[in-house]
Amino acid sequence: MKHSLKSCFIIGLYLLCLSSYQSLSGQDWMGAQSDQWKVEQEVISLLEDEGFQNIAVRLDSTTFQLTFENRLYRFEPTAIRRIIELISRPLLNSEAENLVLLVQSQGVVLMSVELPVTAQLFYDRSWALIGQQMKVELLPSTQPSFSKKMVNNSGNYSFELSVLPGLRLALGGQPDPLAYELDLRPRLTTYLWKGAKLKTELILPISTELNIAENKMVRPGLLAFQQFIRLPKNVLMSVSAGYFSDYRYGAEMEVGRFWLNGRLFLNARLGRTGYASYPIRLGLDEPEKGWQFSPLSYWNYYLGAAYRIPRWDLTVELSYAKALYNQQVVELSCTRQFNELDIGFFAYRTEEGDNYGFRLSVPIFPAKYFRPGRFHFRPAKHFEQRYQGSLHFASHYETGGDLRTYFKKLNPDFVKSQISNRTQ
Numbered sequence: 001m002k003h004s005l006k007s008c009f010i011i012g013l014y015l016l017c018l019s020s021y022q023s024l025s026g027q028d029w030m031g032a033q034s035d036q037w038k039v040e041q042e043v044i045s046l047l048e049d050e051g052f053q054n055i056a057v058r059l060d061s062t063t064f065q066l067t068f069e070n071r072l073y074r075f076e077p078t079a080i081r082r083i084i085e086l087i088s089r090p091l092l093n094s095e096a097e098n099l100v101l102l103v104q105s106q107g108v109v110l111m112s113v114e115l116p117v118t119a120q121l122f123y124d125r126s127w128a129l130i131g132q133q134m135k136v137e138l139l140p141s142t143q144p145s146f147s148k149k150m151v152n153n154s155g156n157y158s159f160e161l162s163v164l165p166g167l168r169l170a171l172g173g174q175p176d177p178l179a180y181e182l183d184l185r186p187r188l189t190t191y192l193w194k195g196a197k198l199k200t201e202l203i204l205p206i207s208t209e210l211n212i213a214e215n216k217m218v219r220p221g222l223l224a225f226q227q228f229i230r231l232p233k234n235v236l237m238s239v240s241a242g243y244f245s246d247y248r249y250g251a252e253m254e255v256g257r258f259w260l261n262g263r264l265f266l267n268a269r270l271g272r273t274g275y276a277s278y279p280i281r282l283g284l285d286e287p288e289k290g291w292q293f294s295p296l297s298y299w300n301y302y303l304g305a306a307y308r309i310p311r312w313d314l315t316v317e318l319s320y321a322k323a324l325y326n327q328q329v330v331e332l333s334c335t336r337q338f339n340e341l342d343i344g345f346f347a348y349r350t351e352e353g354d355n356y357g358f359r360l361s362v363p364i365f366p367a368k369y370f371r372p373g374r375f376h377f378r379p380a381k382h383f384e385q386r387y388q389g390s391l392h393f394a395s396h397y398e399t400g401g402d403l404r405t406y407f408k409k410l411n412p413d414f415v416k417s418q419i420s421n422r423t424q
Contacts, residue, residue, distance in 0.1 A: 039064075039094040044152050046086045051371035052079075053155035054104055056146040059096060064117070067102035067109060067146060069155055071372045074363060074381050075340055076103065076409060077418035080113060084130070088122040102140070103410065107156065107194035108230050111410045112140035131420025136412035138262035139234045158372070160189045164380040166203065168210065169387060179209040185221055195228040199400040214287040217279055221245065226401040234258045236406065240399035246324060248397040249276040250296050256403040263310070265407045269302040273397065300324070302396075306404065310413035313337040324395040327351060331394075335359070337414065340382075350394050357388040 040057045047055050047068060054069040066087070070079035080101060091099060094117075101113040114135040115121065121130050168181040183205045190198040201221035208215055224242035231237055234257055241251040250273030257266050275294035279287035304319035315335045323329045327350045335344030342361035347354065361382045369378040408414075 036094070039090050039096075042090045043087050046090075047083065048153045050082065050086060052083070053153050053372060054107055055152045056150040058146065058150070059094065062095060062097035063100060064091060064094065064096035064098070065100045065102065067104060069104040069107065071155060071160070071376075072369055074367050074369070075418075077415050078367065080415070081127070081419055084115075084122070085125065088125065091117050092119060092122055105406065105410075106191065106197060106228055108228060110139060110230070110406060111412065111415070112137045113415075128420050131416055134416055134419065136416045138258055138410060138412050139230065139236075155191055155372070156193055157374075158191050159375045160191070160372070161375070161377045162187050162189070162380050164201075165383055167383075167385060169385075181208040181210045181212075181215060182206045183208075187222070195230075196226070197228075197401075198225050199223075201400075214277070214279055217287065217289075219278055222398075222400050224400045226399065228401065236403050238401050238403055240401055242399075243276060244273070244397045244399050246395055246397040247275055247277045248273040248324070249293070250274055250298075252399055254401075254403055256407075258407070262407065262410070262412050263308045265306045265308075265404070267302075267304050267403055269300075271300045271397075272296055273298050273300065298324075304404075306407060308407075308411060308413065310417070313414060313417070315408070321394075321396065323350075324397065327394050329394040333359075337408070339418065342382075342408075348394060353390065355388050355390045355393065357386065359386040360384070 036059050040059060043057050043066065044055055047066075051072040052068045053071060054067070056067050058065045066083070068083065070076060073079040073082065080103070083101065087099075096117045099115045099117050101115075102109045103111040103113065114137075115130065116133060121133065164185040164187060166181075166183040166185050169179070183203050185201050185203050187199060187201040190200075192198065199222050201223075203219050203221045205216055205218070220243060222243065222245065224240055224244060226238060226240045229237045229239075236256045236258075238254045239251070240254075243249045244252075250271060252269060252271035252273075254267060254269040256268075258264070259266075274296040275298075276291065278289075278291050280290045280292040300322050302319060302321040304317060304321075306315055306317040308315045313336060315337075317331075317333045317335070319329075319331050321329045321331070329348050329350050331346060331348035333344055333346035335342055340363040342359070344359040345357070346359065347356040361384045363382055364379050366379075370376055
């Protein structure tokens with residue numbers, strides 16, 4: 001009897017201890033989950049207040065994943081630096097040992113930035129040291145596992161109004177050695193679903209010395225829809241349809257692939273277009289208001305290869321294309337990036353002769369825009385000018401979307417060097 005009571009006492013004591021342990025373990029687990037949730041919510045709140053969009057976070061074990069889209073800062077490295085500054089304190093207070101930033105464009109993840117979470121990096125914020133320990137990857141193989149419910153401050157179904165300056169120059173003519181055309185181009189970009197946008201642009205003439213009658217009238221510049229898709233194997237695809245520049249309408253598909261973590265880019269375009277103009281062009285007579293169309297009967301294509309030399313932030317590009325008016329064009333160009341300033345030189349050969357010239361892209365003030373909402377306004381990011389030295393022109397229409405912009409905007413070597421070289 002005594003042995004039975006003793007056994008029951010021992011078993012009861014064991015069960016009591018086990019229950020207490022499980023209760024304490026559960027409290028610890030619940031506490032850890034609560035702390036993790038607080039860190040995630042604090043980071044989301046900080047980024048939302050700043051104005052970033054399409055935000056989602058996840059703290060898995062010791063890795064903190066954060067995806068975002070920047071429509072707030074003109075320069076992508078500036079946005080990444082600002083995010084590191086904002087989230088330093090909550091990250092250091094968490095159990096995270098690694099940070100993974102997933103950079104989006106139109107809701108599509110195009111680049112990842114990985115960093116170890118240490119006090120030396122995030123508290124002292126030595127940008128040179130951050131750049132050394134940073135790993136930047138274009139089109140990361142690991143896709144984020146975020147559901148739609150986890151996305152905060154969505155940028156879909158929003159409107160962005162920007163104003164672009166337009167300038168055309170004609171040098172060395174007779175009797176005027178310098179003639180110009182100046183206009184403003186308000187552009188409304190409607191961000192739809194993931195990877196989709198609609199661009200509408202109006203050309204407002206201000207002053208012109210060029211003897212082109214229709215260019216003195218208000219006219220459409222762009223009315224184009226674009227769907228942008230990321231495919232496996234570092235492949236991007238874009239499909240555009242609508243009214244393009246240079247009096248063209250129709251559809252175009254572009255496919256591009258990156259190698260060597262963004263240093264080499266190959267792309268191809270194929271389009272089917274026809275002529276369209278507003279106002280109606282009537283030879284030498286004054287143009288009339290209204291639309292004029294021709295059938296969709298013209299094929300054009302483009303094949304290009306670009307290689308970036310990180311040491312000099314220099315891009316060398318070679319392309320072969322069938323341009324407008326059935327011109328076969330071979331072009332070689334070199335472009336150097338100085339922070340946000342681009343200076344490039346090009347030369348090309350057509351069946352009618354050779355041409356050469358330069359292109360310039362200058363950032364436009366300010367570097368930070370108003371906090372984006374469902375409708376927001378900003379100036380154009382850059383003023384771009386292209387000058388050709390002879391009359392053997394080769395014309396390419398623009399659809400309002402070009403995969404080469406990602407080759408320049410999100411190049412891993414360039415992003416890393418810009419973050420590393422920031423002055424204290």
